[in-house]
Amino acid sequence: MTTSAERRASALSASGGRASSAPLLGRDEEPTVFDLSRPGRRAHSFRTTALPEWEADELVPSEHLRPEPVELAEVSERDLVAHFTRLSHRQYSVDLGAYPLGSCTMKYNPKVCDDVAALAGLARSHPAAPALLVQGWLELLVGLEDALCRITGMAAATLQPAAGAAGELTGLLLMRAWHEAQGQQRRRVIIPDSAHGTNPASVTLGGFEVATVPSDERGCVDLAALRSTLGPDVAGIMLTNPNTLGLFEEDITEIAAAVHQVGGLLYYDGANLNAILGVTRPGDMGFDIVHMNLHKTFATPHGGGGPGAGPVAVSERLVPYLPGPRPVRRPDGQFDWETPPRSIGRVHGWHGNALVLARAYAFILANGGDGLRRVADCAVLNANWLRRRLSATYDVPFDRPSMHEFVASTTSLRRQHGLRAVDVAKRLLEEGFHAPTVYFPLIVDEALMIEPTETESLQTLEALAEAFERIAGEAATAGGLEAAHAAPRTTPVSRVDEARAARQLIPTWDQRPASE
Amino acid sequence: MAGYVPHTDEEIDAMLAFVGVASLDELYGAVPGALRLAGGLDLAPGLSEPDVLAAVSGLAGRNRAAELVCFAGAGAYDHEIPAATRALAGRSEFVTAYTPYQPEVSQGVLQALFEYQTLLCRLSGMEISNASLYDGANACVEAANLAVAATGRQQLWVSQGLHPHWRQTLATFAAGTGHEMVEAPLADGTTRWPADGEPAAVIVQSPNFLGCLEDLHGARHAADAAGALMVVARDPVASGLLRTPGELGADVVVGEGQPFGIPLSYGGPYLGLFTTRQSLVRRLPGRLVGETVDTEGRRAYVTTLRAREQDIRREKASSNVCTNQTLMAVAAAIQLSWLGTAGLRELAVRCARGTRYCREALLAIDGVEPAAPAPVLREFAVRTPVPPTALVERLADEGFLAGVAVDEGFEGTDYQGSLLVAVTERRTRAEIDAFAAAFEKAVR
Numbered sequence: 021m022t023t024s025a026e027r028r029a030s031a032l033s034a035s036g037g038r039a040s041s042a043p044l045l046g047r048d049e050e051p052t053v054f055d056l057s058r059p060g061r062r063a064h065s066f067r068t069t070a071l072p073e074w075e076a077d078e079l080v081p082s083e084h085l086r087p088e089p090v091e092l093a094e095v096s097e098r099d100l101v102a103h104f105t106r107l108s109h110r111q112y113s114v115d116l117g118a119y120p121l122g123s124c125t126m127k128y129n130p131k132v133c134d135d136v137a138a139l140a141g142l143a144r145s146h147p148a149a150p151a152l153l154v155q156g157w158l159e160l161l162v163g164l165e166d167a168l169c170r171i172t173g174m175a176a177a178t179l180q181p182a183a184g185a186a187g188e189l190t191g192l193l194l195m196r197a198w199h200e201a202q203g204q205q206r207r208r209v210i211i212p213d214s215a216h217g218t219n220p221a222s223v224t225l226g227g228f229e230v231a232t233v234p235s236d237e238r239g240c241v242d243l244a245a246l247r248s249t250l251g252p253d254v255a256g257i258m259l260t261n262p263n264t265l266g267l268f269e270e271d272i273t274e275i276a277a278a279v280h281q282v283g284g285l286l287y288y289d290g291a292n293l294n295a296i297l298g299v300t301r302p303g304d305m306g307f308d309i310v311h312m313n314l315h316k317t318f319a320t321p322h323g324g325g326g327p328g329a330g331p332v333a334v335s336e337r338l339v340p341y342l343p344g345p346r347p348v349r350r351p352d353g354q355f356d357w358e359t360p361p362r363s364i365g366r367v368h369g370w371h372g373n374a375l376v377l378a379r380a381y382a383f384i385l386a387n388g389g390d391g392l393r394r395v396a397d398c399a400v401l402n403a404n405w406l407r408r409r410l411s412a413t414y415d416v417p418f419d420r421p422s423m424h425e426f427v428a429s430t431t432s433l434r435r436q437h438g439l440r441a442v443d444v445a446k447r448l449l450e451e452g453f454h455a456p457t458v459y460f461p462l463i464v465d466e467a468l469m470i471e472p473t474e475t476e477s478l479q480t481l482e483a484l485a486e487a488f489e490r491i492a493g494e495a496a497t498a499g500g501l502e503a504a505h506a507a508p509r510t511t512p513v514s515r516v517d518e519a520r521a522a523r524q525l526i527p528t529w530d531q532r533p534a535s536e
Numbered sequence: 537m538a539g540y541v542p543h544t545d546e547e548i549d550a551m552l553a554f555v556g557v558a559s560l561d562e563l564y565g566a567v568p569g570a571l572r573l574a575g576g577l578d579l580a581p582g583l584s585e586p587d588v589l590a591a592v593s594g595l596a597g598r599n600r601a602a603e604l605v606c607f608a609g610a611g612a613y614d615h616e617i618p619a620a621t622r623a624l625a626g627r628s629e630f631v632t633a634y635t636p637y638q639p640e641v642s643q644g645v646l647q648a649l650f651e652y653q654t655l656l657c658r659l660s661g662m663e664i665s666n667a668s669l670y671d672g673a674n675a676c677v678e679a680a681n682l683a684v685a686a687t688g689r690q691q692l693w694v695s696q697g698l699h700p701h702w703r704q705t706l707a708t709f710a711a712g713t714g715h716e717m718v719e720a721p722l723a724d725g726t727t728r729w730p731a732d733g734e735p736a737a738v739i740v741q742s743p744n745f746l747g748c749l750e751d752l753h754g755a756r757h758a759a760d761a762a763g764a765l766m767v768v769a770r771d772p773v774a775s776g777l778l779r780t781p782g783e784l785g786a787d788v789v790v791g792e793g794q795p796f797g798i799p800l801s802y803g804g805p806y807l808g809l810f811t812t813r814q815s816l817v818r819r820l821p822g823r824l825v826g827e828t829v830d831t832e833g834r835r836a837y838v839t840t841l842r843a844r845e846q847d848i849r850r851e852k853a854s855s856n857v858c859t860n861q862t863l864m865a866v867a868a869a870i871q872l873s874w875l876g877t878a879g880l881r882e883l884a885v886r887c888a889r890g891t892r893y894c895r896e897a898l899l900a901i902d903g904v905e906p907a908a909p910a911p912v913l914r915e916f917a918v919r920t921p922v923p924p925t926a927l928v929e930r931l932a933d934e935g936f937l938a939g940v941a942v943d944e945g946f947e948g949t950d951y952q953g954s955l956l957v958a959v960t961e962r963r964t965r966a967e968i969d970a971f972a973a974a975f976e977k978a979v980r
């Protein structure tokens with residue numbers, strides 16, 4: 021007989037709940053839909069309308085008409101379903117297993133949000149419908165904006181930007197409009213050398229020049245270097261806090277004061293907001309503009325590369341500049357659209373990625389204030405547990421308590437055994453895990469940027485840690501490095517020839533070389 | 537409260553001990569005390585799953601627009617979405633993956649994007665398609681940026697027939713890039729280009745915002761005379777019947793891909809379509825998937841020509857896009873394959889039939905006049921005796937979303953104050969007859 025305490029103790033170390041997936045199915049090539057196509061096959065069917073059956077030339081002047089239909093694939097519904105189902109079997113996803121991709125916050129996406137996004141009242145609303153007919157949508161958007169402002173400590177937000185990078189550019193245009201309204205042309209925007217690539221790209225598109233500030237030996241912004249870069253031509257600074265090393269910028273208050281001192285604004289890249297939910301807020305740190313990646317922090321699924329949503333929240337003084345129109349609650353309780361007096365204009369064709377916004381709203385409702393704090397707590401706990409555990413086998417260049425992610429490195433393993441970050445990544449795929457982010461941030465050699473997120477259990481972290489350790493251990497054995505170089509072998513394809521893809525570009529099926 | 541965090545209290549204690557801190561609070565030692573949020577977030581406590589659904593369903597139920605028979609278009613159309621598209625595009629392997637950074641475990645998304653790129657090139661008559669942008673408006677912004685970079689010029693000739701929201705979006709981003717926008721007015725529903733200037737691009741939408749077919753030969757001539765690129769915005773459904781922009785000399789073709797398997801969704805997530813010529817591939821914004829092989833010579837797919845992108849080129853990148861609309865592109869590839877060769881043509885024909893039928897029915901009503909004489913395909917503007925906003929409200933009470941009022945972006949033109957009406961393949965004769973009858977009453 022085991023006591024319940026013993027059962028609990030053994031459950032703590034059991035392998036249940038280990039979120040990995042090896043191997044994926046489907047190691048044969050999947051033909052393309054064009055290979056499956058046979059003339060005359062069809063899947064489509066249309067509603068019976070009883071309309072007159074006018075021919076094309078009775079509908080459109082002939083000079084506009086194409087002579088032949090566009091050649092698409094011709095497949096049966098059965099073939100269509102089989103093809104895309106098999107493709108789905110060749111795809112790793114959060115629903116299959118852990119996805120510790122640093123900076124991407126690949127947490128589990130609650131299924132209730134799928135149901136929310138499928139609600140007919142949301143999914144079937146036309147975006148040009150007058151406000152009167154979409155009061156529920158407007159109330160949802162206003163409610164989400166309010167929640168996001170409470171979470172970030174800001175005054176108001178636009179929900180239009182479709183992703184983080186769109187939010188960045190929106191924020192930079194807000195910065196530009198603000199300075200222009202003060203009668204100032206400011207040229208430079210400061211970003212740290214650890215910044216994500218979208219930051220400098222957005223700076224250029226915003227019409228500014230990038231000024232890079234180095235990180236110090238603690239992995240944080242070098243305050244002295246920052247001070248010497250600051251001047252009256254600085255429009256602002258873009259920071260993510262915690263930064264891309266997973267470290268909290270401890271000098272943030274001093275940074276904010278120094279930037280504000282020269283009349284600059286502070287932009288918060290919210291990619292790492294997950295770490296601070298309910299702990300601290302960008303508004304309290306002195307930030308003026310904040311974007312959020314709802315497809316990270318607020319669990320909206322990433323769709324294999326989008327859609328996301330990148331709302332931008334601002335402090336009081338920037339509210340008049342927000343993109344418009346904005347959803348507002350009128351004094352009579354009705355909801356309507358309103359364009360702020362000095363609006364920079366639209367940044368999206370409609371109102372933003374509305375169904376993504378609805379999913380995030382549902383996630384916030386489900387978690388509530390306490391739940392969001394627990395999200396941060398467990399995200400940070402998971403990252404620190406894994407950092408502590410892996411620091412015995414891997415280099416951890418800034419080995420002190422991190423926030424929601426940390427950056428390891430194979431510098432020593434490479435020197436000793438030739439093991440590179442990319443090898444670890446590819447071996448992890450064999451182990452049934454997604455790889456961490458590799459070679460980013462740029463300031464860490466052989467970087468492995470690891471973000472477990474709060475939704476992975478201790479058992480999963482243990483399995484992931486064992487896999488990391490096994491990979492490092494093998495590299496030291498005879499033939500170990502060769503095995504790492506041969507990885508992955510259990511995946512639908514082995515290492516892919518990226519150089520060939522660029523050298524002999526085949527961007528469509530129609531441009532395949534004739535021999536294929 | 538619904539719980540998505542798996543940790544038990546015992547596990548948390550064990551993990552804290554391993555990390556070497558006494559409490560969860562202590563994990564935040566690096567956060568200065570003065571910045572700590574006292575009292576937690578000012579949000580309601582968490583809800584259970586059924587309570588969340590009930591709360592959001594309540595809001596959804598207050599969107600009367602979703603229940604109306606839809607005659608609104610203006611770039612967002614009420615098309616059929618078949619069960620197969622919904623089921624396949626909703627597969628969680630596609631839905632819950634990240635960007636395909638690890639091609640060995642991302643062949644599903646990569647191959648679907650490769651197929652999407654092929655389909656898009658065939659639709660547009662171009663050689664290169666990227667793997668999606670945020671929406672049509674943002675695709676148009678990227679096209680303008682490409683043209684400016686390719687020509688070294690700053691001016692853009694923008695047709696007034698381009699969706700007014702797209703024109704506004706272009707103007708917003710031009711504040712950063714410094715591009716100068718020159719609007720080319722409409723006359724009789726089609727664009728009149730300026731006689732001289734040094735534009736980087738002429739940007740024309742056909743069918744345009746008012747539904748009218750533009751003279752793309754004329755646009756090409758204007759572009760050639762000025763030494764500019766031609767950017768064509770094209771409703772992809774129209775490609776089922778119309779000559780491709782590629783055939784008519786377009787350098788970039790952009791569009792809004794929503795009609796292919798994407799619900800109206802109150803305006804997003806939609807799908808920005810972007811295709812161009814081979815010669816411009818190194819200026820392509822966003823991701824591009826290419827075919828290659830793996831170490832065993834098996835066919836494989838991977839994102840390629842990556843040196844264009846922001847993570848490598850950083851401040852020198854011509855686009856900042858990272859996360860795009862991949863899932864929507866996958867849905868479009870599925871939907872286009874469900875339609876097939878005959879189905880896409882039939883879709884366009886059915887839209888055009890309904891449009892003609894509806895247009896004739898409305899124009900038969902006393903006081904309803906065409907807003908422009910140019911030929912249309914799937915959408916048309918009419919002038920009515922009653923202001924369009926009032927008309928839309930009245931007809932909503934009869935069960936119809938009557939259309940979209942033409943207003944901002946057309947200030948001071950003949951078109952301002954007209955009503956834009958769209959008809960998709962979902963509209964039956966009975967619905968259109970009932971709509972026309974209600975319309976007649978409403979304009980009296």
Ligand SMILES: Cc1ncc(COP(=O)(O)O)c(C=O)c1O
Binds near residue numbers: 123186
């Ligand atoms: C630190 C950081 N900033 C910005 C971004 C850009 O966000 P998005 O991909 O949503 O455009 C990312 C996402 O990868 C990121 O990790």
